[in-house]
Amino acid sequence: xxxxxxxxxxxxxxxxxxxxxxxxxxxxxxxxxxxxxxxxxxxxxxxxxxxxxxxxxxxxxxxxxxxxxxxxxxxxxxxxxxxxxxxxxxxxxxxxxxxxxxxxxxxxxxxxxxxxxxxxxxxxxxxxxxxxxxxxxxxxxxxxxxxxxxxxxxxxxxxxxxxxxxxxxxxxxxxxxxxxxxxxxxxxxxxxxxxxxxxxxxxxxxxxxxxxxxxxxxxxxxxxxxxxxxxxxxxxxxxxxxxxxxxxxxxxxxxxxxxxxxxxxxxxxxxxxxxxxxxxxxxxxxxxxxxxxxxxxxxxxxxxxxxxxxx
Amino acid sequence: xxxxxxxxxxxxxxxxxxxxxxxxxxxxxxxxxxxxxxxxxxxxxxxxxxxxxxxxxxxxxxxxxxxxxxxxxxxxxxxxxxxxxxxxxxxxxxxxxxxxxxxxxxxxxxxxxxxxxxxxxxxxxxxxxxxxxxxxxxxxxxxxxxxxxxxxxxxxxxxxxxxxxxxxxxxxxxxxxxxxxxxxxxxxxxxxxxxxxxxxxxxxxxxxxxxxxxxxxxxxxxxxxxxxxxxxxxxxxxxxxxxxxxxxxxxxxxxxxxxxxxxxxxxxxxxxxxxxxxxxxxxxxxxxxxxxxxxxxxxxxxxxxxxxxxxxxxxxxxxxxxxxxxxxxxxxxxxxxxxxxxxxxxxxxxxxx
Numbered sequence: 001x002x003x004x005x006x007x008x009x010x011x012x013x014x015x016x017x018x019x020x021x022x023x024x025x026x027x028x029x030x031x032x033x034x035x036x037x038x039x040x041x042x043x044x045x046x047x048x049x050x051x052x053x054x055x056x057x058x059x060x061x062x063x064x065x066x067x068x069x070x071x072x073x074x075x076x077x078x079x080x081x082x083x084x085x086x087x088x089x090x091x092x093x094x095x096x097x098x099x100x101x102x103x104x105x106x107x108x109x110x111x112x113x114x115x116x117x118x119x120x121x122x123x124x125x126x127x128x129x130x131x132x133x134x135x136x137x138x139x140x141x142x143x144x145x146x147x148x149x150x151x152x153x154x155x156x157x158x159x160x161x162x163x164x165x166x167x168x169x170x171x172x173x174x175x176x177x178x179x180x181x182x183x184x185x186x187x188x189x190x191x192x193x194x195x196x197x198x199x200x201x202x203x204x205x206x207x208x209x210x211x212x213x214x215x216x217x218x219x220x221x222x223x224x225x226x227x228x229x230x231x232x233x234x235x236x237x238x239x240x241x242x243x244x245x246x247x248x249x250x251x252x253x254x255x256x257x258x259x260x261x262x263x264x265x266x267x268x269x270x271x272x273x274x275x276x277x278x279x280x281x282x283x284x285x286x287x288x289x290x291x292x293x294x295x296x297x298x299x300x301x302x303x304x305x306x307x308x309x310x311x
Numbered sequence: 312x313x314x315x316x317x318x319x320x321x322x323x324x325x326x327x328x329x330x331x332x333x334x335x336x337x338x339x340x341x342x343x344x345x346x347x348x349x350x351x352x353x354x355x356x357x358x359x360x361x362x363x364x365x366x367x368x369x370x371x372x373x374x375x376x377x378x379x380x381x382x383x384x385x386x387x388x389x390x391x392x393x394x395x396x397x398x399x400x401x402x403x404x405x406x407x408x409x410x411x412x413x414x415x416x417x418x419x420x421x422x423x424x425x426x427x428x429x430x431x432x433x434x435x436x437x438x439x440x441x442x443x444x445x446x447x448x449x450x451x452x453x454x455x456x457x458x459x460x461x462x463x464x465x466x467x468x469x470x471x472x473x474x475x476x477x478x479x480x481x482x483x484x485x486x487x488x489x490x491x492x493x494x495x496x497x498x499x500x501x502x503x504x505x506x507x508x509x510x511x512x513x514x515x516x517x518x519x520x521x522x523x524x525x526x527x528x529x530x531x532x533x534x535x536x537x538x539x540x541x542x543x544x545x546x547x548x549x550x551x552x553x554x555x556x557x558x559x560x561x562x563x564x565x566x567x568x569x570x571x572x573x574x575x576x577x578x579x580x581x582x583x584x585x586x587x588x589x590x591x592x593x594x595x596x597x598x599x600x601x602x603x604x605x606x607x608x609x610x611x612x613x614x615x616x617x618x619x620x621x622x623x624x625x626x627x628x629x630x631x632x633x634x635x636x637x638x639x640x641x642x643x644x645x646x647x648x649x650x651x652x653x654x655x656x657x658x659x660x661x662x663x664x
Contacts, residue, residue, distance in 0.1 A: 282465045
């Protein structure tokens with residue numbers, strides 16, 4: 001027990017650990033903000049897992065084909081937005097089950113990405129690589145100087161999202177259609193337009209989340225590289241009570257435990273099979289959901305399809 | 312664009328909807344085939360031949376359909392009650408592990424029981440393992456309001472890692488030369504082949520019988536009625552005196568149990584042991600199958616054969632002409648989305664204005 005405690009203290013005292021925490025948190029911040037925006041407008045978006053795959057692939061392919069890194073991020077966002085538009089058409093335009101439509105989007109986006117990868121690279125065994133974002137070593141702040149620019153973007157998006165939701169008419173409209181669409185419609189707000197906008201923008205963020213993995217954290221596209229991160233974002237939003245600030249805290253907390261399990265796994269005196277350390281992120285997500293379940297205040301209209309004029 | 316409820320849904324439209332959806336899907340997939348630079352007609356004819364063109368093709372398709380029928384039924388039972396069980400993949404692996412735990416680990420040494428006892432015990436253990444895995448998320452949904460989609464999805468990852476740990480540890484096959492593979496199932500427990508020289512096994516009969524049983528459950532029993540009532544409107548069902556939580560628990564046991572059986576039947580009928588890649592997403596495909604079938608147990612049989620045929624056909628087509636096998640996943644995913652839209656159009660009319 002003392003050994004474990006000592007090795008944890010060793011790990012926490014190491015700057016590279018905190019670098020890893022921030023790096024692991026970045027895609028989660030993007031993804032969680034994306035889910036948050038959709039859900040604030042009353043729409044569950046289970047397409048996130050697949051949209052992250054598609055963003056990771058499209059962003060990486062753009063850079064591989066000669067585009068700049070930021071163009072890759074933009075393409076990832078547009079790819080996410082395109083799938084978001086499809087999700088919006090299914091869940092808002094046609095008011096279909098948000099659960100099933102989202103899962104369908106995840107399957108479709110994943111299958112299309114894998115298909116596209118295999119069509120583009122039929123016979124490669126080692127994945128082709130690109131030159132990823134370089135760390136910002138010119139920054140005079142420790143830990144941050146080892147991060148790549150998209151991490152700063154993610155951190156900047158948190159207050160921006162909070163400002164958008166709580167301080168602008170657009171944010172008010174988003175929250176209204178997520179709480180009481182009938183009332184919003186009565187106020188002259190187009191529920192369909194606001195929800196569509198929120199899903200498209202949120203899905204663009206999910207695409208960017210995916211591109212972080214191929215353009216910053218790694219330099220290639222692998223199958224199964226998203227590995228449930230999208231589902232974790234969905235859980236984090238509940239944990240964060242649908243608030244951007246708490247979403248940041250949740251993503252960092254989560255990344256802290258994930259980085260810790262990675263280090264403990266590698267520290268040599270691991271007492272358990274490594275699979276049990278890898279389970280930790282998923283177990284923690286479930287525990288987080290249970291912890292907040294009693295006081296979770298869901299957006300009132302979440303998962304309730306809205307058809308104008310129908311009760 | 313506005314949707315207007317139709318006064319009545321025509322039976323013809325209901326049956327035609329999945330076919331229209333599949334036709335639309337094949338049209339979309341044709342564009343992707345063109346992207347890969349292959350001739351569309353030849354690709355589809357190779358796919359069709361590979362899936363349904365010979366006795367061998369049929370035998371492979373039916374082998375692949377067997378677990379899909381079971382996971383499709385698992386999704387059907389759950390979705391009918393609006394319990395969104397997306398965890399069939401994990402439940403399948405839990406069932407497979409349980410089957411080996413009962414019929415593999417002790418098969419040769421400890422439990423020298425007659426196969427007549429061991430076989431039903433193996434199936435029971437697998438069903439219980441799958442059921443237990445879904446019980447937690449179902450109770451969390453009923454008691455705490457935790458969305459079961461996310462919890463069941465997360466459990467899939469946990470279970471797969473657990474399987475990995477078991478295959479490295481207590482269930483490791485020492486003779487597998489380092490391959491992550493469990494000890495083999497007792498040979499006496501393996502399912503017989505239906506056609507000599509092929510891989511179709513009697514698991515297909517079990518799966519078909521269970522589909523018939525599910526149909527009877529919904530058609531003739533109180534539980535079936537309660538499940539449908541809870542799915543249609545849980546609050547109204549509670550108001551009418553239906554014990555909602557108890558019904559959901561029964562649904563969880565049934566759905567998880569069916570998915571667990573899928574794992575045991577795969578082990579006993581096809582693989583003989585557990586590996587980490589024994590299911591290429593059968594749990595997730597089960598959801599598509601349930602939706603394609605319109606949540607009808609008999610429809611599940613047909614939809615499973617369709618999906619299995621696409622998967623098997625795509626494998627053999629890909630070997631012949633080089634279009635990536637992932638085209639099958641695209642077809643499966645697109646048909647899920649298009650069947651959703653097609654079914655909606657049987658109930659609603661689109662007004663453009």
